[in-house]
Amino acid sequence: MRNLVHTTIAAGFAVALLWLTAAPTPAQTAAYRPPRAADGHADLSGIYQALNTANWDLEDHSPQPGTMWQTGAIGSEPAGESVVEGGTIPYKPAALEKKKANFASRRTNDPEAKCYMPGIPRANYMPYPFQIVQSPRGIMFVYEFASANRLVNMGKPEEAGSDTWMGTNNGHWEGNTLVVDVTGLNGLAWFDRAGDFGGKQLHVVERYSRPDPYHLNYEATIEDPTVFTRPWKISMPLYRKVEKNAQLLEFKCVEFVEELLYGQYKKQPGK
Amino acid sequence: MRTRLAIVAAGLLLAIAPAWAHHAFQAEFDSSKPVHLTGTVTDMEWINPHSWIHIDVKNPDGTVTNWMVECGSPNIMLRRGFTKRSLEVGTELTIQGYQAKNGTNRANGSSVTFKDGKKLFVGGSNPDIPPDQK
Amino acid sequence: MIPRVAFLALAIWLSLPGQTKTWAPPKTPWGDPDLQGMWPGNMGVPLQRPESLGTRTTLTDAEFAQKEAQARKQAQADNESTAASDSKTTIGPPSYWVERGTPTRQTSLIIDPPNGRLPPLTAEEQKLRKEARGGKGFPGEWRGQADSFDDLNIYYRCITRGVLGSIIPVVYNNGNEILQAPGLVVMRNEMIHETRVIPLDGRPHLSPSIRQYMGDSRGHWEGSTLVIETTNFTDQDAIGSNGAGYPGDPGHHSVDLKLTERLTRVDADSLNYQATIDDPKTWTKPWTILIPLHRNDRYQLLEYACHEGNIAMGDILSGARADERKEAK
Numbered sequence: 001m002r003n004l005v006h007t008t009i010a011a012g013f014a015v016a017l018l019w020l021t022a023a024p025t026p027a028q029t030a031a032y033r034p035p036r037a038a039d040g041h042a043d044l045s046g047i048y049q050a051l052n053t054a055n056w057d058l059e060d061h062s063p064q065p066g067t068m069w070q071t072g073a074i075g076s077e078p079a080g081e082s083v084v085e086g087g088t089i090p091y092k093p094a095a096l097e098k099k100k101a102n103f104a105s106r107r108t109n110d111p112e113a114k115c116y117m118p119g120i121p122r123a124n125y126m127p128y129p130f131q132i133v134q135s136p137r138g139i140m141f142v143y144e145f146a147s148a149n150r151l152v153n154m155g156k157p158e159e160a161g162s163d164t165w166m167g168t169n170n171g172h173w174e175g176n177t178l179v180v181d182v183t184g185l186n187g188l189a190w191f192d193r194a195g196d197f198g199g200k201q202l203h204v205v206e207r208y209s210r211p212d213p214y215h216l217n218y219e220a221t222i223e224d225p226t227v228f229t230r231p232w233k234i235s236m237p238l239y240r241k242v243e244k245n246a247q248l249l250e251f252k253c254v255e256f257v258e259e260l261l262y263g264q265y266k267k268q269p270g271k
Numbered sequence: 272m273r274t275r276l277a278i279v280a281a282g283l284l285l286a287i288a289p290a291w292a293h294h295a296f297q298a299e300f301d302s303s304k305p306v307h308l309t310g311t312v313t314d315m316e317w318i319n320p321h322s323w324i325h326i327d328v329k330n331p332d333g334t335v336t337n338w339m340v341e342c343g344s345p346n347i348m349l350r351r352g353f354t355k356r357s358l359e360v361g362t363e364l365t366i367q368g369y370q371a372k373n374g375t376n377r378a379n380g381s382s383v384t385f386k387d388g389k390k391l392f393v394g395g396s397n398p399d400i401p402p403d404q405k
Numbered sequence: 406m407i408p409r410v411a412f413l414a415l416a417i418w419l420s421l422p423g424q425t426k427t428w429a430p431p432k433t434p435w436g437d438p439d440l441q442g443m444w445p446g447n448m449g450v451p452l453q454r455p456e457s458l459g460t461r462t463t464l465t466d467a468e469f470a471q472k473e474a475q476a477r478k479q480a481q482a483d484n485e486s487t488a489a490s491d492s493k494t495t496i497g498p499p500s501y502w503v504e505r506g507t508p509t510r511q512t513s514l515i516i517d518p519p520n521g522r523l524p525p526l527t528a529e530e531q532k533l534r535k536e537a538r539g540g541k542g543f544p545g546e547w548r549g550q551a552d553s554f555d556d557l558n559i560y561y562r563c564i565t566r567g568v569l570g571s572i573i574p575v576v577y578n579n580g581n582e583i584l585q586a587p588g589l590v591v592m593r594n595e596m597i598h599e600t601r602v603i604p605l606d607g608r609p610h611l612s613p614s615i616r617q618y619m620g621d622s623r624g625h626w627e628g629s630t631l632v633i634e635t636t637n638f639t640d641q642d643a644i645g646s647n648g649a650g651y652p653g654d655p656g657h658h659s660v661d662l663k664l665t666e667r668l669t670r671v672d673a674d675s676l677n678y679q680a681t682i683d684d685p686k687t688w689t690k691p692w693t694i695l696i697p698l699h700r701n702d703r704y705q706l707l708e709y710a711c712h713e714g715n716i717a718m719g720d721i722l723s724g725a726r727a728d729e730r731k732e733a734k
Binding site for chain 2: 160
């Protein structure tokens with residue numbers, strides 16, 4: 001009987017010891033408090049890049065050949081898991097047909113292939129870095145791809161006068177989360193290389209938060225009643241670039257796509 | 272009163288080359304093919320570097336041709352208080368310009384007016400326009 | 406050491422009406438001089454001074470009155486609400502769709518050399534300009550050839566206007582916005598949606614093996630003046646209005662260009678933008694421009710999606726092919 005008591009007490013101590021020394025789980029360290037920026041809010045400044053294949057396809061995708069066999073494995077598509085909550089994008093039937101048509105014509109019709117500005121949300125998960133600069137005049141998002149950029153207005157929300165590629169961006173804070181309400185998108189950008197798209201009534205609400213020093217959590221709720229049956233959501237981590245002296249470089253790709261866009265109009269030799 | 276649409280002749284003191292002297296409109300449009308179109312607006316594309324108004328023009332034989340008319344940068348119009356909702360579908364416009372060299376139904380809109388001769392997008396009511404831009 | 410041109414710029418600035426002599430800008434919350442704001446450009450000053458004006462940096466009262474009168478006539482023409490039925494059209498957008506500036510007395514953007522004109526080209530650069538593209542010369546102004554997209558200059562191609570072409574004022578969309586954050590200054594230009602994020606932390610430039618249209622900028626403070634040094638240029642952009650050079654001058658420079666910009670806020674609503682162009686391969690001497698900028702916080706930078714809307718490029722090329730077919734008949 002005494003051995004049983006001793007064993008129980010020893011077991012109890014062991015459990016207590018294990019509990020005290022166990023590596024903290026994420027739930028136990030949820031209290032990371034981001035440093036404050038000059039505006040008094042969570043500091044989200046930095047250079048970031050997504051590390052997934054959402055730019056190839058937001059939904060689940062198996063590895064598959066690309067659009068030009070001449071580029072071999074370099075132009076082929078890697079596998080990836082869906083970043084869409086629930087897995088699939090809730091297209092209306094006619095819109096799903098348009099997505100399939102987009103996919104079939106993607107080599108020449110993907111706006112990324114034409115070096116067009118990527119729009120929101122796609123700009124945030126392109127395979128190129130972007131920079132967040134938190135300034136008293138608003139929060140700048142500067143994207144390396146095609147020198148796209150947008151200034152998020154943190155004052156009184158403004159209405160879009162006309163529709164643009166990078167939208168009209170009105171932001172506010174909810175605690176440590178930056179919420180960006182994006183309207184005035186022109187419906188011409190795609191969401192990925194698979195032909196996913198929104199229309200002229202596209203409305204995106206983004207949420208950026210900093211769970212630890214090295215990541216942002218990015219969520220975007222997407223709605224367009226002309227395209228989708230209901231609003232839907234994507235989410236993913238964005239990774240901070242930690243190289244010393246990290247900076248954006250330039251990717252002005254217009255000259256790389258002129259042959260694609262205008263080659264058919266060139267003077268043919270001998271004519 | 273005669274309206275001068277061309278740049279006022281500059282003396283040495285002004286010596287400014289207007290933007291469109293650099294953008295060779297004559298590369299795009301044919302000065303031997305002037306057009307005078309009257310039609311109704313079907314769409315307005317508020318895009319850069321130039322916006323485009325789409326109009327349905329009734330031809331003498333009763334058929335309808337849709338023309339694309341090149342206009343200025345939308346940024347200026349927005350700063351004058353005109354937005355994407357300012358030009359309604361169905362508005363009747365008169366265009367004077369020149370047709371595209373490539374023969375398509377595109378023209379530049381050197382003069383774009385309403386039926387009564389009033390210029391499109393002049394006389395903005397935006398109180399925030401800086402005085403030197405009114 | 407403050408270069409001679411800075412004093413020259415100040416002298417010109419002081420001679421323009423309404424300038425105060427000493428003024429210290431407020432500081433940002435983290436202690437940097439505050440240059441933030443919307444500073445749209447004001448068109449109306451030519452790059453080079455007419456030779457007849459010699460070393461005069463400002464117009465006389467009589468000359469200025471003439472300039473103002475011309476501007477008033479032009480504004481009247483622009484704002485006529487109706488077009489006369491016999492009005493002649495020119496090939497171009499309606500003249501009322503411009504944002505002409507307010508006349509000023511500055512005789513040229515170039516303030517150094519003292520005659521307000523470009524220094525001579527080096528012999529090497531003259532040869533380059535003559536022999537470029539098999540003797541066709543650099544694209545520059547369109548001269549009628551449109552065999553391919555690269556017969557047009559980078560302004561037509563909507564690639565970029567380069568650092569200077571993005572700020573030299575033109576007929577519209579002259580928006581320039583400055584934002585600041587600790588250790589950074591952000592320079593935005595409306596055309597073509599350029600945004601330079603300029604570090605102030607003294608880090609070195611990129612390796613010379615990396616070349617960029619907008620170069621690679623590094624900033625530091627000299628008193629209340631922001632000094633931005635930019636290197637790592639390609640030789641593909643053109644210095645000049647619209648980033649396309651000027652009539653007769655394709656604005657070509659070498660990869661060795663070193664650009665030094667100096668931004669000084671001289672009062673609450675005025676910012677002096679000065680830039681020294683130092684490219685010994687192209688010009689025999691450095692030269693400096695001064696663009697006075699005025700605050701207008703009601704002005705909004707609007708997206709200028711040039712390439713995305715570049716219908717003209719396809720039409721220019723197909724127009725040239727149509728002309729050739731016509732001539733062949």
